[in-house]
Structure formats: C-alpha cells, structure tokens
Amino acid sequence: MDTELAEVRALQAEIAALRRACEDQPAPWEEKSGVQKSFQAIQQFSSEGWKSSKDLKSQLGHLESELSFLSTLTGINIRNYSKQTEDLTGTEMTEKSIRKVLQRHRLSGNCHMVTFQLEFQILEIQNKERLSSAVTDLNIIMEPTECSELSEFVSRAEERKDLFMFFRSLHFFVEWFEYRKRTFEHFKI
Amino acid sequence: MEQTNPLRPDGESKGGVLAHLERLETQMSKSCKQSEEPQSVQAQEGALGTKIHKLRRLRDELRAAVRHRQASVKASIANVEPNLAVEMSEQEVLEEKLENVKAVLQAYRFTGLSGKLTSRGVCVCISTAFEGTLLDSYFVDLVIQKPLQIHHHSVPVFIPLEEIAAKYLQTNIQHFLFSLCEYLNAYSGRKYQADRLQSDFAALLTGPLQRNPLCNLLSFTYKLDPGGQSFPFCARLLYKDLTATLPTDVTVTYQGVEPLSTSWEEQRASHETLFCTKPLHQVFASFARKGEKLDMSLVS
Numbered sequence: 001m002d003t004e005l006a007e008v009r010a011l012q013a014e015i016a017a018l019r020r021a022c023e024d025q026p027a028p029w030e031e032k033s034g035v036q037k038s039f040q041a042i043q044q045f046s047s048e049g050w051k052s053s054k055d056l057k058s059q060l061g062h063l064e065s066e067l068s069f070l071s072t073l074t075g076i077n078i079r080n081y082s083k084q085t086e087d088l089t090g091t092e093m094t095e096k097s098i099r100k101v102l103q104r105h106r107l108s109g110n111c112h113m114v115t116f117q118l119e120f121q122i123l124e125i126q127n128k129e130r131l132s133s134a135v136t137d138l139n140i141i142m143e144p145t146e147c148s149e150l151s152e153f154v155s156r157a158e159e160r161k162d163l164f165m166f167f168r169s170l171h172f173f174v175e176w177f178e179y180r181k182r183t184f185e186h187f188k189i
Numbered sequence: 190m191e192q193t194n195p196l197r198p199d200g201e202s203k204g205g206v207l208a209h210l211e212r213l214e215t216q217m218s219k220s221c222k223q224s225e226e227p228q229s230v231q232a233q234e235g236a237l238g239t240k241i242h243k244l245r246r247l248r249d250e251l252r253a254a255v256r257h258r259q260a261s262v263k264a265s266i267a268n269v270e271p272n273l274a275v276e277m278s279e280q281e282v283l284e285e286k287l288e289n290v291k292a293v294l295q296a297y298r299f300t301g302l303s304g305k306l307t308s309r310g311v312c313v314c315i316s317t318a319f320e321g322t323l324l325d326s327y328f329v330d331l332v333i334q335k336p337l338q339i340h341h342h343s344v345p346v347f348i349p350l351e352e353i354a355a356k357y358l359q360t361n362i363q364h365f366l367f368s369l370c371e372y373l374n375a376y377s378g379r380k381y382q383a384d385r386l387q388s389d390f391a392a393l394l395t396g397p398l399q400r401n402p403l404c405n406l407l408s409f410t411y412k413l414d415p416g417g418q419s420f421p422f423c424a425r426l427l428y429k430d431l432t433a434t435l436p437t438d439v440t441v442t443y444q445g446v447e448p449l450s451t452s453w454e455e456q457r458a459s460h461e462t463l464f465c466t467k468p469l470h471q472v473f474a475s476f477a478r479k480g481e482k483l484d485m486s487l488v489s
Contacts, residue, residue, distance in 0.1 A: 004237045011244035018251035022258065056283045063290045066306045073313075073363055074300045080289070081296035107296045118299075122323070133323040161321030164301035164374065168367070 075171035078109035099126040102136075111174045114150070117141040120163065135161040149173065213247045298326075301370055309333065309340060315370050317377035319434065320468070324377040329369070337362070347403045348372050349431070371432040378434035378468075379404035385470035393473060393480075395421045405431060407469075410444065413456075413476055420445035422457060426464060439464045 071077045088100040101124045108117040121137040138161045140154050150173060157166035217240075297303035304313040310333035317324045330340040336359055344350045350369065357365035387398050392415055399408040405428035410421045420443060427438040441460045443449050449457060463472045 004234075004241060007241055008237070008244060011241065011248055015244065015248050015251060018248065018255055021255050022251065056280065056287060060283060060287050060290065062306070063287070063294060066304075067290060067294060069306065069311065070294070070297050070302070070304060073304070073366065074297065074302050075363075076297075076300050078293045078296050078300075081292045083292075105296075105299070107293075107299065135318075135321040135323070138321075162318070163299050164316070164318055164370075167300040168370075 074167065075175065076109060076111050076167055078107055080109070081105070081107040097128050100124070101126075111170050112178060113144075114170065114174055115143045116170070118163075118166075120161075135163060137161070138163065140166065209250065213243070213250065217243055217247060301374075302366060310337075313366060315366070315373055317374045319374075319378035319381045322381065324381055327373055329366075331362075344369070344373070345376070345402070348376060375430075375432045375434050376404060379428060382434070382469040383407060386473055389470060390473040390477065393476060403431070405429075407436075411473075411476075413480060419453070422460065424460070424464060426469070434468065436465060 083106070084104040086102045086104070088102050089098070090100075093100060103122040103124065104119070105122065106117075106119050108115070110116065117140070119137075119139045120135055122133055123136045124131065124133050126132075138158050140158055142150055142154055145151070150170075153169040153173070154166065157163070157169070294303070298314065298316050301316050301318075302313065303316070304311050307330065310331045312328055312330045315327045315329070317326065327343045329342040329344065332338045332340045339350075339354060339358075342350065348369075349372070353365060353368050353372070357368060383398065383400050383404050386394075386409070393411050393413070394409055395412050395415075396410045400406070407426040408424070410423045412419065412421045423442045423444050425438075425440045425442075426436040428435070429437040439461050441457050441464070443453070443457060460472075463475075467475075
C-alpha cells in the first residue's frame with residue numbers, strides 16, 4: 001500500500017507540473033497579437049540557439065575554407081562521410097586487457113569528372129603494448145567504369161587495401177588525363 | 190502567405206480536450222473525497238488502485254495536450270510569422286551542414302593528407318601506412334608568408350626535409366607535401382617490416398637485427414631450421430631508394446667453413462631474390478610455413 005501511495009503522490013506532482021506547462025504555453029486559439037505570439041515563440045524555442053546562428057555561420061565559413069584548402073591540396077573532393085563503430089571485445093579479451101573495435105567507413109566524392117565511392121573497414125586491436133590499426137576490407141566504386149587504366153590501379157588498391165595509394169594514383173591519373181586533353185585540344189584545327 | 194484565423198475549427202476539438210480533462214479532474218476530486226471516509230483496508234486498497242488508474246489517465250491526457258499545444262504553436266507561428274519559422278529551420282540547416290563539414294574534414298586523413306588552418310597559416314598532417322596497416326602520423330606547420338616557412342614539424346631528423354623543402358616548398362606546396370609523403374610512407378613501411386621481423390620471427394634469427402634509424406640498412410643472421418645442424422645465412426639489405434619499401438641491394442652469405450652443397454646454394458640465391466621482391470616479414474612468414482611443412486613430413 002505504501003508503494004501505491006508513493007505512486008499517487010508522484011502522479012499528482014507530475015499532473016501539477018503538466019498543468020503549469022499547459023498554462024505557460026499560449027494556446028494558439030487564444031486572442032493575442034501577432035507580435036506577442038512571435039515573441040513568445042522566440043522564448044519557447046531555444047533562444048540560445050537563435051543567437052548563436054551568427055556563430056554557426058562564421059564557424060561554418062571557417063571550416064568550409066579549410067575544406068576548400070584540403071580539396072585543392074589533395075586534388076580530391078570528398079562530399080560525404082559516415083562511420084559506424086562496433087565493439088568486438090569479448091569477455092575473454094577484456095580479462096587479458098585486449099580491446100577489439102571494428103570501424104565501418106563510407107565516403108564518396110569526386111576528382112574532377114571522376115566520382116568515387118569507398119566502403120572500407122578498419123580493425124583496431126589494443127593490447128598492453130600497442131594499438132594496431134589495419135584496413136581489413138576495401139571496396140571502391142568508380143564512375144566512369146570503362147577506363148582501363150583507372151580500373152587497374154583501383155583493383156590493385158583494393159587488393160593491397162591501400163587507401164593512400166588509391167587517392168594519390170587517382171589524383172595523378174586525373175591530372176595526367178586533363179593535361180592530355182588540353183594538349184589535344186591545343187592541336188585541334 | 191495569408192494569415193489564417195487563429196480561432197480555427199480545430200479549436201473545438203481542443204476545447205473538447207480541455208473539457209474532457211476537466212471532467213476527469215472532477216471525477217478525481219470526487220473519488221478523493223470518497224477515499225477520505227473511513228473504509229476497511231481492502232476497500233481502501235481497491236479505491237487506491239482505481240485512484241492510481243485515474244491519475245495515470247489524467248497524466249497521459251495532460252501529456253498529450255502539452256505535446257499537441259507545442260505542435261499547434263509551431264504551426265501557428267508558420268502562419269503568423271513565416272519568416273521566423275524559416276529562420277528556425279535555417280538554423281537546423283546550418284547545424285546539419287556544420288556536422289557534415291566536420292565529418293568530411295575528418296575523412297581527409299584517409300587520403301594521407303589532412304590539416305587545419307592556423308592563425309599563421311596551415312598545419313598539415315601526413316598519415317602513413319604500409320599495405321593496409323595504418324602507421325604513424327607526422328605534421329608540418331607552415332607559416333604563410335614570403336618566403337613560405339616551416340614553423341615546426343615532427344618529421345624525424347634523418348628524413349631529408351630541408352632538401353625536399355629547398356626543391357619544392359617555395360614553388361609548389363603540393364609537390365613538396367607529396368614528396369614528403371613518399372619519404373615518410375617509405376620510412377614508415379621499412380620500419381614496420383623490421384619491427385615485424387624482430388617481434389614475430391625472433392625464433393628464426395640467430396642474432397640481433399642490426400638497423401640504422403632510417404631503416405634503410407639492415408643486417409641479420411637467420412636459420413631456416415632453428416634446432417637443426419645447418420649454418421646460418423647472413424643477410425644484408427640496403428635500400429638506396431629512400432622512397433621505396435623494398436631493398437635495392439641484397440646479399441645473402443653463408444657463414445660456414447665448408448662450401449655449400451648445390452641445394453643450399455640454390456636456396457641462398459633464391460633468398461636473395463625473395464628479399465628483393467617481397468616485404469621482409471612476409472619472406473620470413475613463408476620460411477616459417479615451409480618449416481612447418483618440413484616438421485609435418487617428419488612426423489608422418
């Protein structure tokens with residue numbers, strides 16, 4: 001009976017709080033001027049968020065220029081990236097102070113007219129001495145698909161699970177391709 | 190956008206909710222008065238259960254009413270102050286964009302080159318790896334001025350940073366960084382192979398692995414059958430090309446007094462070729478596998 005009484009008290013308290021909330025919020029059907037309504041609306045939704053919109057814009061601007069720099073530097077334009085993490089540590093491993101984490105990464109973007117989509121997995125194993133990180137799976141989808149030289153280094157990169165080699169080769173290949181195109185254009189009559 | 194009458198037909202249903210709530214509350218206060226009268230314990234418990242049930246219902250109805258009002262306010266703002274609503278969602282759009290940009294910046298480390306803008310210029314981070322195994326990262330902090338300068342860095346002293354900078358830094362930052370990437374990745378890869386040899390195949394080594402900091406000169410003695418009678422081979426690997434992870438000069442010599450038999454000579458020569466064409470630790474992995482096969486054949 002005590003627990004039930006406690007629940008009654010808790011429910012009554014919650015009901016009182018909810019009634020107050022009902023009273024605080026302006027019911028839209030109540031007669032209020034447009035200005036008052038918008039003022040209350042500003043109060044209701046996170047007012048801090050509204051003020052920091054300017055900060056957001058400047059932060060975004062700064063990061064976007066960082067992005068633009070990296071894109072120019074590497075020759076690679078990454079548009080999207082997402083990652084998932086899965087903890088594979090078993091109870092046996094925890095006892096031996098070993099931690100195993102599997103990361104699944106997905107990124108896509110383009111290098112001039114070539115678009116790519118990568119899905120790869122990184123397995124991280126942490127034991128007492130060191131942390132080891134290795135790419136355990138690499139899948140690359142390219143567009144255009146007909147270019148044989150492109151497919152060649154793509155399959156080599158996939159085989160060796162060599163991300164850096166893929167991006168560097170892609171950049172040089174596209175540069176060379178663009179250069180060749182310009183040269184041929186130059187000689188067109 | 191035309192302004193709609195705030196007193197929408199929906200108001201009736203809301204009035205309905207309020208009225209309903211009022212009815213519930215009246216019921217509640219009635220049952221409260223009832224429970225104040227003296228009753229048997231059983232009757233009291235029964236009344237308590239019913240009271241809880243009713244209270245729960247009232248609470249749920251109030252929760253729904255609060256949620257409903259919140260949604261209506263939002264919608265009415267869109268009607269009354271469309272700009273305000275637009276600005277609200279503009280913020281959500283900004284926040285989403287910010288999250289996306291942050292994520293993409295993180296992703297650049299997978300290209301091998303990433304970085305951050307600094308007050309002075311830019312700090313570039315070079316990631317290294319060897320055949321899928323991610324290794325150390327190094328940074329170079331550049332000051333944007335004429336001439337471009339390296340403020341500070343974490344590049345090991347035996348990497349020819351000044352040479353590479355002298356060649357490319359002022360004319361082509363990209364070339365400078367790509368070149369440095371090559372040297373650092375190659376060094377990282379050589380170091381990784383030597384480390385793996387020491388840690389994984391110590392059983393096949395008959396002496397300590399000798400190496401220089403740049404890991405481009407390695408010297409070691411090894412035996413294919415550790416417990417066996419044969420003499421060890423002595424290998425010397427020189428990596429003249431500092432941007433490569435495979436040696437350019439390999440010599441495998443035999444440390445015995447008597448001349449080698451033909452089969453052993455063949456082995457010695459094949460080892461020289463192996464060290465030139467495959468990563469060091471993978472060569473030793475194949476030695477270890479052969480050794481296992483040998484053991485198996487002895488047992489069967």
